[in-house]
Amino acid sequence: MKEFAMIMISAALVNNVILARFLGLCSFMGVTTRIDTAAGMGFATTFVITVSSMADWAVQTYLLDAYGLGFLRTVTFILVIASAVQFTEMTIKKVSPELFQMLGIYLPLITTNCAVLGVALLLVEGHMSFINATLFAFASSLGYSLVMVIFAGLRERLALVQVPRLFAGPPIAFIVAGMLAMAFMGFSGIAAS
Amino acid sequence: MNATREIVSMSQDSSTSMVEGIARVVRVEPGWAWLEPEQTTSCGSCASSASCGSHGAAGIGSVASRLQSRRFRLDNPPGPGELREGERIVVGVHNSTLLKAAALAYGFPLVAALGGGAFAQSAYESDPLSMLGMAAGLAFGLLVARIGAHRLAVRGEATPRFLRRARPDETCK
């Protein structure tokens, strides 16, 4: 039990996907202008990362390792992730057209971003068991969502402030993200794994 | 200054409680208008830009084809405010509704799936059975999502509301 908790805290906070591992920065910068879209995007990405990581683990264990096709890892993972994303959309459309319509208009499309592929690659390189891998993926994506929401809140405040023209837009956002990264470095004292 | 104007308009956006999205009218029928969302990909760049799939050239898995499958209808009563093909409008929905929708569609099924898998794992200790438990949890979660969405839709909260016509320089954000 304690081992699971340590895996989750380490994946979500200590080695945060965005602020420590630098994955998923494109959507970090692009989606965080409003808290609500960031939170919605966080939910969606959590689902996609967890589901596609489980699928990638299965593909790696039962297909690539079993037949010695390790070099096909990049190509297969991309295909699995793209199919997982399409599959998610089709499922939501089937289950509830109203939800699909609403999410389709207001949330940005999820494409293969570095966070999804990166988490999958991290899991297989760590040679984790299925349970550990699922927890790792889930916790990583929760950490991702948390940071997106926090950063969105910061940017909403930033929008109300006078910023020098040269700094307006991406530069000041990066600098604020750097400060957030500094704050999250405080978690590195929770060692263990 | 351009930057100040951008900043001022941002503050107006976040002080209302509506999430806004831009959509383009693609077809007009008597009394209805079909709209297609103008979307950003999670890359951050606008879908209508050249770098992520051009409009009209929709291939499998391209951004344009996924946007086409997201077309929706809106009331278009005849009269002076009538929408015409090619116009860009802003539609909105309440913050809380969007959050509830995202949690229902993605959050709850995932948690239910993981819960089902964990329960099966601790009770039966076998891999195939825990995958089955996960599938069962997922199915249950999706069922709850369907019911919850139906309740949202019945109360009329899920329909996008026409807010205004988009200004020419208004982007997908």
Next chain:
Amino acid sequence: MSNAENSNQYSTIVKDGLWDNNGVFSMLLGMCPTMAMTTSATNGFGMGLATAVVMAASSYLVAVFRNQITTEVRIPVYILIVAAMVTLVDLAMNAWMHELYKVLGLFIPLIVSNCLPLARLEAFAAKQPAFPALLDGLFMGLGFTIALTVIGAVREIIGSGTLFADASLLLGNSFKVIEMRLLPADMGVLMMILPPGGFIVTGLLVVVKRVLDLRAGKEIQMAGAHAV
């Protein structure tokens, strides 16, 4: 096209890729490797070169086959081509540049999800003949390399006082001559090599590019690929 027009187009491609439309500072694409792999100038240089090779090769291939690739399947085909090139580069680096491969680690396969190669394929290589596309991919990649090397150099100098440390280890013995130490070892600001430094240095360098653009009388790219 006459020879004069050709050379004009080529010089535009080169200038655009290297500076005017620089992938990192102007378009703000490909942020992930930019911040993660610039802890030193050598790492930035190595990462940039790997990306440049992938971009040049995939641009060339897409341009050569651009008439055979139908619009319906073009996105999956582009992604597969980039993934195949990345796999080749990954295996080659594992074999011949093993030290650099260990440092870059995860980020070589992650070139596939880097927005920059796909954006250039879609915007340029799909509509141009083979040679201009190759040039565009190559010089966009070189511009990316320059950006990463500069960011890496700034972080390395302020962070640990050296410049191009470990160049001989990672790129080969002939590069030993460029290793240098510019500041005493204990004067380094450790923050610069850690994640926060990556964010802050990138932000500041975007400002520097805007200042340079202003001085040259060009319009400032306010938004890059996203709007705030």
